[in-house]
Amino acid sequence: MQNLNEAVTLYPALGEVTPTLASLGASVLEVPAGAVLFDESAPCQGFPLVLSGEVKVSRSSGEGRFLELYRVVPGELCLVSSACLFRGLPLSAQGVTTRPTRLLLISPETFRRWLETPRFRDEVLGLFAERMADLTGLIEAIAFHKLDQRLARALLGRGQDLALTHQALADELGTVREMVTRLLRRFEREGWVLLAREHIQILNSAALRALAAAAPAS
Structure with missing residues (x-):
C-alpha cells in the first residue's frame, strides 16, 4: 500500500x-544501475512509472554509439513508451537505468484504458509537449553548436571533481571517444581541466562557461 500511495503522490x-492502481495488484520492480529496461526495435512490454532512481533514454547510431534523448525521473513519464503504446509500433529508443531504480510497469492494455480518463490523458499529452521542447533543444544543440561548446556545457554543473570516463561523455554527446579525448586534452592545455584515469577536475569553470555560452559562428 505504501508503494501505491507513493505512486499516486508522484x-x-x-x-x-480505472482500473485503479490498487486493483491491479502491481508489484514494484527493483532494478540495479546499468540495467536495460527496454531496447530499440523491441515490442513495448508496458508503461514505466518511476518511483525512485533514473532512466536514461537514448537512440543508437547503428555504429555502437548512442545519443541521449532525455532522462526519466520520479514523477515524469517516458515519451518513447507512450508513443510506442499509442501507435502499436516497436520502441524507437533504449532505456537504461543510471542508478538503482524502483518502478511500476503498467501493462499496455491498462495504459490504453487509463487514456480514457481525461486527467491522465491530458498528463500524457502534456508530456509530449514538454519532451518535444527538450528534443527541439537537443536538435538545435547538435545542429548549431560546436562539439567543444557542447562538451564544455556537459562538464558544467557537476561539481569540480567529476568521476567520468571519456566514453561516458562521448555517449552523452552522441560522438566518439577519440573526439572527446582530443577536446579534453585541449582544455587541459588551456589550464581549464586536469585529466586523470576516469576522473576530470575542473580548474577554470569561468572559461568553460564562456565557451559554452559563446554564440555559434554564422
Whole structure:
C-alpha cells in the first residue's frame, strides 16, 4: 500500500484512473544501475512509472554509439513508451537505468484504458509537449553548436571533481571517444581541466562557461 500511495503522490492523475492502481495488484520492480529496461526495435512490454532512481533514454547510431534523448525521473513519464503504446509500433529508443531504480510497469492494455480518463490523458499529452521542447533543444544543440561548446556545457554543473570516463561523455554527446579525448586534452592545455584515469577536475569553470555560452559562428 505504501508503494501505491507513493505512486499516486508522484503521479496525481492515477487517483482518478480505472482500473485503479490498487486493483491491479502491481508489484514494484527493483532494478540495479546499468540495467536495460527496454531496447530499440523491441515490442513495448508496458508503461514505466518511476518511483525512485533514473532512466536514461537514448537512440543508437547503428555504429555502437548512442545519443541521449532525455532522462526519466520520479514523477515524469517516458515519451518513447507512450508513443510506442499509442501507435502499436516497436520502441524507437533504449532505456537504461543510471542508478538503482524502483518502478511500476503498467501493462499496455491498462495504459490504453487509463487514456480514457481525461486527467491522465491530458498528463500524457502534456508530456509530449514538454519532451518535444527538450528534443527541439537537443536538435538545435547538435545542429548549431560546436562539439567543444557542447562538451564544455556537459562538464558544467557537476561539481569540480567529476568521476567520468571519456566514453561516458562521448555517449552523452552522441560522438566518439577519440573526439572527446582530443577536446579534453585541449582544455587541459588551456589550464581549464586536469585529466586523470576516469576522473576530470575542473580548474577554470569561468572559461568553460564562456565557451559554452559563446554564440555559434554564422
